[in-house]
Amino acid sequence: MTALHSTAPRTGVDVLDRCRALVRPALAEAVGRLHPRLGEMAGYAFGWCEVGGGPAAGSGGKGVRQALAVLGAEAVGGHARAGSTAAVAVELVHVFSLLHDDIMDGDASRRGRPTVWAAYGTGPAVLAGDALFALAVETLAAVPDGGGAVRLLSAALGDLVRGQADDLLFAGRPWTGPERVRPAEYRAMAERKTGALLGCAAALGARLGGAPPATVAALDRAGRDLGIAFQIVDDVLGVWGDPAVTGKPVHGDLRERKKTLPVLVALEAPGAHHLAALLESGRRPDAAAAWIEAAGGRSGALDEARRRIARAEAALGALPLRAGPAGELKALLDFLVGRDL
Amino acid sequence: MTALHSTAPRTGVDVLDRCRALVRPALAEAVGRLHPRLGEMAGYAFGWCEVGGGPAAGSGGKGVRQALAVLGAEAVGGHARAGSTAAVAVELVHVFSLLHDDIMDGDASRRGRPTVWAAYGTGPAVLAGDALFALAVETLAAVPDGGGAVRLLSAALGDLVRGQADDLLFAGRPWTGPERVRPAEYRAMAERKTGALLGCAAALGARLGGAPPATVAALDRAGRDLGIAFQIVDDVLGVWGDPAVTGKPVHGDLRERKKTLPVLVALEAPGAHHLAALLESGRRPDAAAAWIEAAGGRSGALDEARRRIARAEAALGALPLRAGPAGELKALLDFLVGRDL
Numbered sequence: 001m002t003a004l005h006s007t008a009p010r011t012g013v014d015v016l017d018r019c020r021a022l023v024r025p026a027l028a029e030a031v032g033r034l035h036p037r038l039g040e041m042a043g044y045a046f047g048w049c050e051v052g053g054g055p056a057a058g059s060g061g062k063g064v065r066q067a068l069a070v071l072g073a074e075a076v077g078g079h080a081r082a083g084s085t086a087a088v089a090v091e092l093v094h095v096f097s098l099l100h101d102d103i104m105d106g107d108a109s110r111r112g113r114p115t116v117w118a119a120y121g122t123g124p125a126v127l128a129g130d131a132l133f134a135l136a137v138e139t140l141a142a143v144p145d146g147g148g149a150v151r152l153l154s155a156a157l158g159d160l161v162r163g164q165a166d167d168l169l170f171a172g173r174p175w176t177g178p179e180r181v182r183p184a185e186y187r188a189m190a191e192r193k194t195g196a197l198l199g200c201a202a203a204l205g206a207r208l209g210g211a212p213p214a215t216v217a218a219l220d221r222a223g224r225d226l227g228i229a230f231q232i233v234d235d236v237l238g239v240w241g242d243p244a245v246t247g248k249p250v251h252g253d254l255r256e257r258k259k260t261l262p263v264l265v266a267l268e269a270p271g272a273h274h275l276a277a278l279l280e281s282g283r284r285p286d287a288a289a290a291w292i293e294a295a296g297g298r299s300g301a302l303d304e305a306r307r308r309i310a311r312a313e314a315a316l317g318a319l320p321l322r323a324g325p326a327g328e329l330k331a332l333l334d335f336l337v338g339r340d341l
Numbered sequence: 342m343t344a345l346h347s348t349a350p351r352t353g354v355d356v357l358d359r360c361r362a363l364v365r366p367a368l369a370e371a372v373g374r375l376h377p378r379l380g381e382m383a384g385y386a387f388g389w390c391e392v393g394g395g396p397a398a399g400s401g402g403k404g405v406r407q408a409l410a411v412l413g414a415e416a417v418g419g420h421a422r423a424g425s426t427a428a429v430a431v432e433l434v435h436v437f438s439l440l441h442d443d444i445m446d447g448d449a450s451r452r453g454r455p456t457v458w459a460a461y462g463t464g465p466a467v468l469a470g471d472a473l474f475a476l477a478v479e480t481l482a483a484v485p486d487g488g489g490a491v492r493l494l495s496a497a498l499g500d501l502v503r504g505q506a507d508d509l510l511f512a513g514r515p516w517t518g519p520e521r522v523r524p525a526e527y528r529a530m531a532e533r534k535t536g537a538l539l540g541c542a543a544a545l546g547a548r549l550g551g552a553p554p555a556t557v558a559a560l561d562r563a564g565r566d567l568g569i570a571f572q573i574v575d576d577v578l579g580v581w582g583d584p585a586v587t588g589k590p591v592h593g594d595l596r597e598r599k600k601t602l603p604v605l606v607a608l609e610a611p612g613a614h615h616l617a618a619l620l621e622s623g624r625r626p627d628a629a630a631a632w633i634e635a636a637g638g639r640s641g642a643l644d645e646a647r648r649r650i651a652r653a654e655a656a657l658g659a660l661p662l663r664a665g666p667a668g669e670l671k672a673l674l675d676f677l678v679g680r681d682l
Contacts, residue, residue, distance in 0.1 A: 035506040104464035123445035126467055127505055134498035137478050141495045147488035154482045157475035165376040
């Protein structure tokens with residue numbers, strides 16, 4: 001019983017562990033309703049098993065979205081079950097989007113293992129994604145007054161798809177000139193692609209937990225800001241991150257010619273044509289990284305991330321939330337982005 | 342005004358034309374909310390435009406599902422708008438499933454044109470399918486009391502995915518022995534893959550049109566029976582159909598070693614091992630077709646289709662439906678399967 005009454009602040013890792021453990025039974029029950037072959041693929045994607053169904057050697061994702069859903073419900077005094085239902089829905093949508101995005105991006109590995117399409121084939125991975133998507137909708141539609149909850153989820157789904165479409169199209173656009181990708185466009189893409197589902201997670205938890213519309217909307221907004229910050233930190237790590245920590249090659253995003261925020265901010269500075277030539281050649285990513293840093297790309301991106309986190313924290317601070325879960329939300333924000341800023 | 346007061350029975354083609362014209366504005370409005378690039382892909386899939394957005398040379402599908410939704414609403418005295426909303430949702434789901442199924446099945450052409458993945462690439466086709474799926478859910482979630490409507494749709498979505506998974510797995514199973522695919526399994530697959538969305542179309546139209554649950558359930562069941570019959574007729578045409586009419590090679594489904602109902606029924610008759618060897622070799626599809634016919638595969642399959650249609654017609658006859666739309670439903674059934682039985 002000690003843990004329940006403990007007032008020691010939890011770390012972000014503790015929060016994620018607690019929420020994953022809380023949601024796991026409901027998530028496993030939902031996945032268990034899938035066609036057995038698709039259920040195995042889902043279990044593989046969640047990091048629960050290997051190909052063939054044997055016990056997992058690796059681990060799954062952090063479970064950020066399910067934690068936001070649980071904390072969203074708890075913070076407004078909702079029942080544990082409300083948080084769990086919201087968590088199942090957003091986690092299913094998240095894994096659906098990973099499965100399909102890995103196909104679109106041609107990524108053959110994720111967290112040190114083959115991606116689902118690489119392990120099971122493209123067709124089965126498309127179908128397993130569709131099954132997870134359908135299951136997410138079914139999960140929410142089954143709750144009383146599920147209409148409003150499905151509206152929140154379907155808005156996030158629309159944003160997710162639109163953000164992915166923007167991101168795919170960014171690759172084909174020039175580095176400079178009037179057709180270039182502006183930082184503002186990038187922020188809008190990141191909000192849709194990463195922020196919408198984080199916002200939906202917290203908002204859905206709160207809504208199913210019985211919160212009034214204003215609280216639901218404020219949590220949605222805070223989650224979107226967190227998502228943008230999260231994406232920017234990921235972008236910065238993709239250029240300057242330590243390969244031993246990120247598990248990705250040094251300057252990886254520059255080698256892949258990705259149009260991330262540090263790059264786009266630097267391209268707005270004088271001398272963009274020189275940087276563009278360097279990026280386009282794909283050679284000397286170290287020189288490109290140094291140029292981007294000197295042009296203010298790194299600091300500009302991190303400033304933006306800090307502003308977003310400050311805004312999210314201010315929004316949470318202004319809401320009438322229960323102290324315990326609100327503290328855990330803060331710990332989660334610090335863990336996800338704060339430590340890198 | 343004559344047309345409105347005409348009592349002349351409409352043909353199935355007239356019914357399909359009328360419903361497509363009725364639904365088109367709402368469907369175009371929904372598709373117009375997509376990311377422009379995805380909207381063009383959707384328009385191409387609907388047969389509205391060619392690659393690049395130019396006017397369409399060919400035509401789209403018949404629009405069976407949207408017609409069932411419109412007639413479901415009209416038959417219970419619902420508002421035209423109810424039928425239109427239901428029609429938009431089911432048609433979006435149908436095209437989503439075509440896009441993804443064509444990827445899974447590796448089909449490069451449909452109705453004489455390249456499939457969406459063949460024309461635009463696999464990744465974009467996956468994303469466009471996801472966008473249509475999300476739009477369908479959003480469309481229903483937006484109506485008052487959308488929760489129940491979304492429940493109907495998500496149940497059909499779950500069936501659709503499960504039916505596709507079953508169908509993909511059938512290909513890897515043996516022709517004979519205890520692991521063979523039984524006719525009953527095939528019927529369950531066809532009900533999920535083809536019947537569920539036809540049933541959902543009629544049921545959703547009726548539900549949004551204000552029908553009581555028993556009527557909604559009966560229309561769902563009738564649509565499912567129609568779907569199974571429709572699939573079986575397609576199977577029979579896939580073996581014995583005239584290539585000039587079907588647009589497919591003679592004995593096409595036998596060449597592709599498809600496990601369709603006529604084949605599975607024949608494999609339950611004596612001498613299955615001989616037929617299995619003939620099918621496995623892929624040579625002499627004409628001999629295999631003759632064997633299947635002699636073993637009762639063709640007649641057995643058509644008997645099943647006739648039973649399903651009779652059941653659907655009896656169910657419709659027992660419901661308190663408005664005469665005009667009920668007559669059109671009957672004309673539609675005749676057009677879709679009756680003429681081939």
